[in-house]
Amino acid sequence: MPPITGSDDATITGFMRLEPFTLLFCCALLPGLSFAAEKTVYGLNEYISLSDLDMEVAAKLDTGAKTASLSARDIKRFKRDGETWVRFYLAIDDAHQHPIERPLARISKIKRRAGDYDPEEGKTYTARPVIELSVCMGKTLRTIEVNLTDRSAFQYPLLIGSEALKRLDALVDPSLKYAAGKPGCSLTTAAE
Numbered sequence: 001m002p003p004i005t006g007s008d009d010a011t012i013t014g015f016m017r018l019e020p021f022t023l024l025f026c027c028a029l030l031p032g033l034s035f036a037a038e039k040t041v042y043g044l045n046e047y048i049s050l051s052d053l054d055m056e057v058a059a060k061l062d063t064g065a066k067t068a069s070l071s072a073r074d075i076k077r078f079k080r081d082g083e084t085w086v087r088f089y090l091a092i093d094d095a096h097q098h099p100i101e102r103p104l105a106r107i108s109k110i111k112r113r114a115g116d117y118d119p120e121e122g123k124t125y126t127a128r129p130v131i132e133l134s135v136c137m138g139k140t141l142r143t144i145e146v147n148l149t150d151r152s153a154f155q156y157p158l159l160i161g162s163e164a165l166k167r168l169d170a171l172v173d174p175s176l177k178y179a180a181g182k183p184g185c186s187l188t189t190a191a192e
Contacts, residue, residue: 039169040138043176048158049136049183053100056183057092057158059137061172065161067108067130068144071151075129077104086129091150092157102131108147135164138180142167 048059050070072088079085084104089097109125128147135144137160144164151157165172173179 039171040140041171041173041176041179042137042168043179044172044174045156045177046137046160046180047178047182048160049185050158051134051136051141051185052102053090053133055090055092058156059158059160060154060156061160061165061170063162063165063172065159066163067110067161068146068164069128069149069151069159069161070133070146071154071157072148073150073152074099075148077129086131086148088148090157091152102133105130105132105145108145110147110149135168136183136185137168137170139184140168140170141185144168 042061044061046059046061047056049056071091073091075086075088077084077086080101085101086104087099087101089099108128108130110128111125126149128149130145130147132143133146134141142164144160144167146158146164151159160168
């Protein structure tokens with residue numbers, strides 16, 4: 001657009017016609033900006049305190065994954081007082097040497113990758129037990145659902161997927177790492 005000179009009424013009139021559109025466009029962006037302002041920006045990797053298990057791990061934040069996954073081995077379901085529970089060991093180097101027991105929240109069906117498909121089994125998914133865990137990332141403490149699977153072949157023992165990221169009010173900037181620093185939650189920062 002040519003500069004406004006004051007001597008060209010057509011140029012000034014054309015500029016004035018754009019102003020209401022520009023104002024309307026800016027107003028349409030404001031709710032998104034205030035929504036984003038309420039979220040915390042985290043990096044691609046963050047330190048997370050597993051409050052229920054009294055340990056801290058490095059995690060990968062993955063907006064492409066739906067659920068969170070925790071590295072576990074020797075996963076067994078059992079009954080306690082008529083309810084289904086899960087007993088497992090953490091498959092993490094610095095993990096506890098004793099079994100962990102938690103109520104089963106549900107079973108998650110995780111879609112298998114092409115290389116993981118076994119035609120003899122006929123399933124295109126893997127069934128994984130899901131538990132609830134309290135996690136602290138930055139200063140945010142939330143209870144999230146975590147499926148249990150052996151992630152010992154991966155660099156990060158915990159993967160935080162999109163459902164957990166929503167619960168944590170997170171925005172992920174993949175150019176950052178450990179943006180939140182060490183977890184610093186108090187019991188009063190928990191939210192359901």
